[in-house]
Amino acid sequence: MSALSAGALALALLGGCAQLPATSAPAPGDRAPLVVEPVQATRVVAAAGEVLRAGADPATADPQALAARVSGPELDLRTAARTVAAAGATPAATGGADDFEAITSVLPRSGEWPRWFATVSAGGADRLPSVVVFRSGSAREPFTVWATPSLLPGVSLPTLAAPADGVAAVGVDEATNLPMSPREAADRYADVLTRGADSEFAGRFAPDGYRSGVEASVARERASIEAGGGTFAQERTVLADGVLGVRTRDGGALVVAGYRWSTTLAGPPDGISGRLDPALAALAGREQALGATVVREEVVVLSVPPGEADGGSRVAVVAAQSGLVSAQAR
Numbered sequence: 001m002s003a004l005s006a007g008a009l010a011l012a013l014l015g016g017c018a019q020l021p022a023t024s025a026p027a028p029g030d031r032a033p034l035v036v037e038p039v040q041a042t043r044v045v046a047a048a049g050e051v052l053r054a055g056a057d058p059a060t061a062d063p064q065a066l067a068a069r070v071s072g073p074e075l076d077l078r079t080a081a082r083t084v085a086a087a088g089a090t091p092a093a094t095g096g097a098d099d100f101e102a103i104t105s106v107l108p109r110s111g112e113w114p115r116w117f118a119t120v121s122a123g124g125a126d127r128l129p130s131v132v133v134f135r136s137g138s139a140r141e142p143f144t145v146w147a148t149p150s151l152l153p154g155v156s157l158p159t160l161a162a163p164a165d166g167v168a169a170v171g172v173d174e175a176t177n178l179p180m181s182p183r184e185a186a187d188r189y190a191d192v193l194t195r196g197a198d199s200e201f202a203g204r205f206a207p208d209g210y211r212s213g214v215e216a217s218v219a220r221e222r223a224s225i226e227a228g229g230g231t232f233a234q235e236r237t238v239l240a241d242g243v244l245g246v247r248t249r250d251g252g253a254l255v256v257a258g259y260r261w262s263t264t265l266a267g268p269p270d271g272i273s274g275r276l277d278p279a280l281a282a283l284a285g286r287e288q289a290l291g292a293t294v295v296r297e298e299v300v301v302l303s304v305p306p307g308e309a310d311g312g313s314r315v316a317v318v319a320a321q322s323g324l325v326s327a328q329a330r
Contacts, residue, residue: 035115049100059085072146087282094323097148099124147299149321170245182245186257210320229268251306266291289329
């Protein structure tokens with residue numbers, strides 16, 4: 001059986017830097033409070049950025065320092081990268097932020113918990129700005145970095161309100177003036193990522209570089225394993241509490257969705273063990289295997305346009321992050 005690849009998903013860099021959103025004030029009226037004041041957000045971002053910069057090299061990252069400032073998919077991805085680096089292998093790129101200097105902020109208005117806000121960071125070595133998502137589960141829990149998906153090349157965020165004005169939160173099942181709710185957008189995009197053109201929702205989403213990379217990677221993995229008489233299977237689920245949403249200036253929604261993506265590769269029953277990719281071997285704890293189940297976590301940012309369900313408008317993916325979090329060999 002051929003060696004099993006980690007299948008790192010490239011974002012098909014097209015060149016050019018994504019544009020940052022313009023800011024303008026929303027219409028006056030009764031509004032919920034900001035989840036965090038701009039000054040407080042600045043302090044949270046600075047403290048988290050210091051820890052993340054110090055832990056930029058997975059081989060030397062302090063796990064305790066990261067756990068205090070990082071959570072969710074971001075922590076899972078960084079923990080896995082540390083395991084890979086400790087084994088002497090090279091962690092694959094995830095499409096996450098490599099610079100944490102905030103250019104602007106997305107501050108939702110909501111009086112409920114859990115709470116979240118985001119910043120748009122400057123482009124680092126990859127020249128791509130990132131959406132850095134911070135979350136807090138309760139009044140007693142500090143805001144931590146939950147995800148850092150980078151904008152896809154040539155793509156811009158929809159226009160949002162100025163940080164001091166805040167943006168209205170959108171409930172996960174709210175579909176007022178939207179072709180689909182945030183939860184529906186997350187679920188349907190997961191189906192498109194998994195089933196491709198065979199998904200009944202494929203026409204509801206505009207083509208994007210992340211999806212193209214996923215489809216190409218899956219096609220290569222499937223062809224390789226099936227050519228040797230093996231089997232390939234995959235499934236994708238939305239993370240618990242993994243859907244967030246706010247209103248855009250045009251009445252649409254900006255949605256953050258997190259997924260757990262599992263792929264299972266099995267060699268033929270009478271096959272012999274093959275050598276695992278070094279990153280997979282580090283996570284699985286062994287170098288040889290007949291097959292493996294590989295788990296990745298993904299975070300995407302979707303721009304849902306305003307309109308009715310049958311209006312024909314398409315949801316666009318504007319940012320993405322993906323990487324290995326675990327592997328089990330057989």
